[in-house]
Amino acid sequence: MRNLFHFIVLLLATLVLAPAGHAQSGPGTQIVRGTVLDAAAKAPVIGATVVVVGVTPALGTNTDADGRFRLTGVPVGRIRLRISSVGYEDLILNDVTVSAGKETVLDFSLTERLTKLDEVTVTYKRGEDRTVANNEMATVSARPFSPLDANRYAGALGDPARMAQNFAGVSGANDSRNDIVVRGNSPASLLWRLDGVNIPNPNHFGTQGTTGGPVSMLNNNLLAKSDFLTGAFPAEYANALGSVFDLRLRKGNDEKTEFLGQVGFNGIEVGAEGPYSSKSKASYLINYRYSLFSLLKAVGYNIAGTPEYQDFTFKTDLPVGPHGTLSVWTLAGRSKITFLGKDVDSTKADTYGNENTNSRPHFSTGIAAASYExxxxxxxxxxxxxxxxxxxxxxxxxxxxxxxxxxxxxxxIPNSYADFTQDKLSANLSMTHKLSARDRVSAGLIIDLLQYRYGNGLTYPVRRIERDANGTTALSQLYVQWKHRFTSELSLNAGLSASRFELNGSTVAEPRLGLQYQASAATTLSLAYGLHSTLQPLLTYFYQTQQADGRYARTNHDLGFTRSHHLVLAYDHQLADNLHLRIEGYHQWIFDAPVERTASYFSQLTEGVDFAPTNKGNLVNKGTGRNYGLELTLERSFARGYYFLLTGSLFESKYKGSDGVERNTPFNTRFAANALAGREFRLGSQGNTFTISLKTATTGGRFITPINLQASEARRSAVYEYDRAFSVQQPSYFRADVKMGYKINRARLTHEIALDLQNVAGTQNVFLQAYNPRTNAIGTAYQQGFLPVPFYRLTF
Incomplete structure (x- = not known):
């Protein structure tokens, strides 16, 4: 580890010093430009005023016929923007970063007023873009976030999933993966969406049927403001039980060619963006990333179980006539790793490897989309x-x-194999119509054609084929949504979604309803209900179980949707211009969860965080579960050089298998708390800044199934006491992270250097316990220890 750290530091120093010698002094100013649209109709707002607040002389402009604005001579650093237009509510942004090496391009949405200007009081809370989700139909449990947050937060490593672990009701599954547990739900209940497309697991080493992995394929440099939803979400989100990541790719710069180079935890990457020509508004965005560990291996730094991965992202936006836009994007990644048993420390359990086996997994994911708006x-x-x-x-x-x-x-001796391929062709048609300032309706149809080829089994010491399937099926969804604003203070979101799975004809209908009331200028009350459903991972339907006559059958073929009632009550109070408090209480009733046909502890609700699929047959939709809790968020948005985020959750997560016994889910830590704070110091007159971010996180321990050591010794393999499933709680988890960064603005380029000190106190958090047949003992594997992660980015 010491040699690895020294190599990275030397590489970063070389990158920083090389271009600095050619840079000119004094970064001066930068261009800030973008577009202002109507929030409901997405039409350009003409003549809107965009002003930089607090600078002398005054700096402002108006939008043109396409809703575009352009501010020149904006000083480098943090600025505050006010966007206003007659007939619309004002919008204020306090935390806009302006860098020397890259133009700042922003897109804003304004909400139309219901009353005349002199009849309404405009408050900061209503105009603060950071607290308003992209999706106007979201009433509660919707957290908008900026990609800057994933870079700013200590411990996030530029990963949206790891960043979300700071939010109320969210906790991480383990340090080595970015799976997230939301309100006690399995990580597999998360839906990933990118630019309106429901996408497969966007993580390297991401097993089919799960939603996380060790390294994200999503590139934080390419994301725009996005939404994270944790309950009672709008009708357009189907096939999701617990949470939704609704991500958006930003557009490339359509006026100037810009470049990026970066080294960090996620790898070494290069990127470019710009217009195709000076006469066109068509733009492109391209980025390639390669595993840092693979590069280190190539130069002689050998690491046991070296993770090798690479990914590629591309997007282009092409204007089509005066009213159309064509967007084409692709995201692709490959990953592999080899674990050799002889390299595993036999004195303890290992997070990934096992001294008695050699493992060689390979993964690849490719997604492409074309969208015409x-x-x-x-x-x-x-x-x-x-x-x-x-x-x-x-x-x-x-x-x-x-x-x-x-x-x-x-x-x-080869003992098992797997070869899984899943293809999806999708068509997504949506339409939004603004009836008036009070009413907006939207509807959509999503059709997924699924093609699968699954094969896996055992070859030693017995031979058995667990899956052998090749075919096609389809999933379709139809939804309609309506937003009605009774007054400026009271609004209604209503919707209905219906889905059908062609493999076995399973069909569900899901009503959604939300009310929001502005009780005062600073206080909002919200109530939402939703019926939500999700299919099982497609692999589950094709698992083969041996019958009494010796033949094998797909006993999970007829599984339907797992379903859940969500009820959420929220209280939001703006304590000051930059400080708000949010409290949410929720109850989730889950039913139709897959459990075994005969009396058993097992439920699909306990699965979804592993590198292997669930191998269980004879499943029926008769299981239940319940999640309920209280969440608190106190947040100060960035202003006057600092910010903080304090979150806390008290909750219970229970389930019942086919034996009728109510048990803890493995995700029931019962409490979670996070404290995150950051400070920025301006150094010199060139806009250089030093930042420091601190984070502490604690949760209750996971519930595990105990191992019967005596029985394991007799069998020479782990024997679990399933009648006591998830009855033993591990010790509580605690971790502290510190991140320090320095931004250097030169003429036409910006350096960013950072050091993320993960688990800075070196706390030993239990990960798992496992039986080792060679040592005849139960060993304990611990979560990640102290890990320094250097980071460097250059934009020009």
Whole structure:
């Protein structure tokens, strides 16, 4: 680790010093430009005023016929913007970063007033863009976030999923993966959406049927403001039980060519963006990233189980006539790793490896989409998106036979294999119509054609084929949504979604309803209900179970949707211009969860955080569960050089298997608390800044199933006491992270250097316990220890 750290530091120093020698002094100013649109109709707002607050002389402009604005001579650093227009509510942004190496391009949405200007009081809370979700139909449990947050927060590593672990009601599954547990739900209940497309797991080493992995394929440098929803979400989100990541890719700069180079935890990357020509508003955005560990291996730094991965992202936006836009994007990644048993420390359990096996997993994911958006008039907008994706997972494992003494390997016998490929072709048609300042309606149809090829089984010491399937099926969704503003203070969001799974004809209908009341200038009360449903991972339907006559059958074929009632009550109070308090209470009733046909502890609600699929047959939709809790968020948005985020959650997460016994889910930590704070110091007159971010996180311990050591010794393999499933709680988890960064603005370029000190106190948090047949003992594996992660980015 010391050699690795020294190599990275040397590389960063070389990158920083090389371009600095050619830079001119004095970064001066930068351009800030963008577009202002009507929030409901997405039509341009003409003549809107955009002003930089607090600078002398005054700096401002107005939007043109396309809603575009352009501010020149904006000083580098943090600025405050006010956007206003007659007939619309004002919008204020306190935390706009202006850098020397890159133009600042922003897109704003203004909400139309219901009353005359002199009859309404405009408050900061209503105009603060940071607290307003992109999706206007979201009433509660919707957290907008900026990609800057994933860079700013200590411990986030530029990963949206790790960043979300700071939010109320959210906790991480473990330090080595970015799976997230939301309100006690399985990580597999999360829906990933990118630019309106429901996408497969966007993580390297991401197993089919899960939603996380060790390293994200999503590139934080390419994301725009996005939404994270944790309950009772709008009708357009189907096939999601617990939470939704609704991500958006930003547009490339359509006026100036810009470049990026970066080194960090996620790898070494290069990127570019710009217009195709000076005469066109068409733009592109492209980025390639390569595993830092693979590069280190190539230059002689060998690491046991070296993760090798690479990913590629591309987007282009092309104007089509005066009212249309064509967007094409692709996201692709490959990853592989090899674990050799002889390299595993036999004195303890290992997070990934096992001294008795060799494992060789390979993963790949590719997604491509083309979207055409057409604005028929200032009230009606339609969008058609066609997309395709492919995910593959290959796995080979050997059983290692050692000599009777020592660790000399006698033989490595193949014992299992997997070859999973899933393709999806999707069509997504949506339309939004603004009836008036009070009413907006939207509707959509999503059709997914799914093609699968699954094969996996055991070859030693017994031979068994667990899956052998090749075919097609389809999932379709139809939804309609309506937002009505009774007054400036009271609004209603209502919707209905219906889905059908063609494999077995399962059909569900899901009503959604939300009310929001502005009780005072600073206080908002919200109440929302939703019925939500999700399919099982497609692999589950094709697991084969041996019957009494010796033949194998797909006993999970007829599984339907797992369903859940969500009820959420929220209180939001703006304590000051930059400080707000939010309290949410929720109850989630889950039913129709897959459990075993005969009496058993098992439920699909306990699965979804692993590198292997669930291998259970004879499942029926008769399980139940319940999650309920209280969440608190106290947040100070960035202003006057600092910010903080304090969150706390008290909750319970329970389930019942087919034996009728109510148990803790493995995700029931019962409490979670996070404290995050950051400070920025301006250094010198060139806009250089030093930042420091501190984070502490604590949760209750996970509930695990105990191992019967005596029975394990007799069988020479782990024997679990399933009648006591999830009855033993691990010790509480605690971790502290510190991140320090320095931004250097030169003429026409910006350096950003940072050091993220993960688990700075070196706390030993229990990860798992496992039985080792060679040592005849139960070993304990711990979460990540102290890890310094250097970071460097250059934009020009």
């Amino acid at each position: 057409h604005r028929f008039n200032d009230r009606t907008l339609a969008r058609l998106t066609l997309s395709a994706s492919r995910t593959t997972q290959e796995f080979e494992q050997d059983t290692i036979l050692y000599a009777t003494t020592g660790r000399r390997v006698l033989a490595a």
